[in-house]
Amino acid sequence: MSTQATEKPQTPLGALVMAGQGQTEAEAITETIFMVKDISNAYLVTTADGDLLVNTGFLGNGARNKGLFAPHRTGALKRIIVTQAHPDHYGALPDQQEPGTEVITGVNFVDTEDYFDRLGPFLGIRSGKLWASMTRRDGPPPKPPRIIPDHMVETVHAFEQGGRKFEVVKTPGGETLCSIFVWMPEEKIIFTGNLFGPVWRSMPNLVTMRGDRPRLVRAYLQSLEHVRALEPELVITGHGDPIRGAATIRADLDRMHAAVTYIERETIAGMNAGRHVQDLMREIVLPEDIRIGEFHGKTSWVVRAIWEENAGWFHYEDGTTALYGLPRSTVYPDLVELAGGAGALAARAHVHAAAGRPLEALHLLDIALGVAPDHEAALTVKKAALEQLLARSDSTNLSETMWLKAEIADTDKRLPAA
Template structure:
């Protein structure tokens, strides 16, 4: 599989070679990190918006130091993912005031409760990207001085700030920061980590679902402000009211189209998998699929409206025994060799998913069968080729699965970890890439 960096992967590693904070304006500076940190200077000290990831606090502080104008009066956190607040302890000064969205503490507690579960899943996806080994870093305990439930407006050092609680960010506690005089907005990851791209309403690593209508309401709120400058959680700022409006319109149109078509398909009696296959964006309405994907948004909307039980799963979907529980029986009846041969036929016909279904049945009976493993690896590589490195989560998942097969082949048995049992690594339990 190609080692070409995905667009989102390039963004989250962009700070690796940065040796000076970048000036966005004369009074706004950026330090790139897994999620970026921003410094806003005023006539009476400074305001920081997000701080960067765990362990990068000294770097953030050093890069901002040449631009500091006085005490750090406030730190505003746009969401409770550790890549946004992990470097906070090193930035704190006497009387620094911490501002976050309502639910920040509750969301952080949610990540704490599920830390081992989320660490395993995040480790499988992100270990190779973040180049961290061993146990995941532990996020700092942050207690905001204020949790904003609507709008918090304040004047500081001759500048006006507004902190707006949003209904549809990457976390349920998300806020954005609006500087009305400059018509500048800090959105964090309100629209995901990549601008003009598909939202990831439910991440594959696991997180609380984000509702599609809440996302659209948040987008409409930002659009109504008519900003001239958008500063996001990752990447370069977006400049120009006309371009920003066009991008927001495109993002809105794409998500509205997917929701409309999904609801229509549900009402017509189509299955979720049929809709995931069939719903696409018009050629002139496509946006990036670097973090979310059209098919994933379809599934998220379906399950937001219909819940976890799919009638197509039948009676057994109501109970604790999955269909895979009889894979060994199917393999015994059909034989490993015929299953592998049929899987290979599917693969040769351009159907790698069908090939994976069959070869997984075969591997239940013969976990170390080299022919079955070879077909599985080829099917995964075909999916990776088709994905073309566009979507980071998909790409990292496929890379991890291929690495698992390679490890099994090298060891001569099937002892490599499977999904949800991999070793924790890479990120904090609350999933640094935000996801």
């Protein structure tokens, strides 16, 4: 009954994240801007008065990234600018910082470091399930370095270096509360980092599966509007190749803005009409002319994020028991007994899965396996249902794909050896 699809070698975002493997030299974006691909990319900007970096790459990769940039260095490293406090953006900083290098971040950078430090064990377990196979080298990565910025930007920090003008701009949105972008006004070049997510012209991930502080939809739209108003001619993001040409960039930004605005409008309308969040997650679909990629975020997840941003954690349809600390799983033994045993639930789940209803099957299997975790028939149907979902996903969204693969692997381990 397995519907295991032929696996793609990598999701689109996964391919971007791993694009630096095997890179032997930095790529020239312009005559004075060079890119090293990493979990998140690092960028070298050369000037007549020394160099600067925008992001540094992932922890453990500092020596490698420094070596790739070395042939293009023109002088002392005057500044390192970090666009957000995620370790893939700043983890390699200590290996590249030089005496006298000024470290510039957005305000709240240290607060964001503190947040990840406080929740390190919790987030580490969750991230491990989704990302460990992609980010680990020879075992788990070391703890991120502690960075103390020399300058944390609250609004705009303008400076000139070697005759080139730079503006570091604090943004209302982004993947962290300390997000910034770097604007070169005379050259119409902008470094956005992951301000719009890790994949250009794609759905933002307003609440990550691994856990993070929520990212507000209006802050995302305001950040996009700010960048759009600058009319950049070259956008250099956190992952992938630069986007070139004012017309192309404007069209992409317009489409991203229209897509997220549409989802917000339809979600709010549904809330005001008394619809349930799960209904809206299934029903809200972007019109074809404003559809964007769903490589990190998904339309349905943005719907839920907007709902909970505005309404909070308590869903009225969950009823009274949601107010208290006793989960539904406490009555699973009663349901299994009333159903005639875990086997009866597994058999009905099989009917759903065979009819192409894997989610209905998984709902029943959660009950059966909650009482009989090693029930072979239930595990067999669960694996088949998960494989259906993976096949339907077409391995497009990284978090969804990695979650389903992890669940399939866990289920497989619990099944008796063939």
